[in-house]
Amino acid sequence: MLNKILCVDDDPITLMLYKMVVSKSGFSSHVDTAHNGEEALHYLDKLLEQNEDYPHLIFLDLNMPVMSGWEFLDLFTREKYVHFPECKVIVLSSTIDPADIEKSKSYPMVIGFRSKPISKEMLSELAHLS
Template identity: 40%
Template structure:
């Protein structure tokens, strides 16, 4: 399995530390980048359009964030998707147990799944196997 790039978009600094440690411990991904909101991640995607190597293969996306929520990120992602030179697999990662959030995530073809926090190494193995 070729190692891939993964981006974590989540405003919780404690969760960021936790998920980064889990990702590194899993040794599945070659690079992890973290963003505290959807706008920072969209800006980074736009900056990386010229170089596919900097683009993520996977995104772990929180829903409820300041500045730009996960849903707003998905709307902005849809606007630039045709400019992206590779497929990016997105998973919603949330502490929300709201059925409407899970159902809404199914309306986006780029969202492959909905994971509950905290993400485990087994979850990462599952994500990586869906490539």
């Protein structure tokens, strides 16, 4: 079981589903959410400022307004975020474009690319990766 995860998606129903499935599966004891990449970076910045525990896994959507998942990943690779060395990312997207899957592999913190929606079965698989 992971102590804390972060789910980043612009759809509030999807975020509610993430929280429900994660809670029922016992995958994590705490789930935080963000509605876009910018909000996720503000969340991480706040954790840095307050020296709080960080999420060990981020579920990240790619297509979001304000700041996309790609933009988030570009910024998350900056030196400022080296304080989160064990924070891994699973891209959860409705896209099945092979170019997106390949691009996600270029980010060292991305450990997987899965299609939405999240499920208990998916979390069981991911328990071995994270």
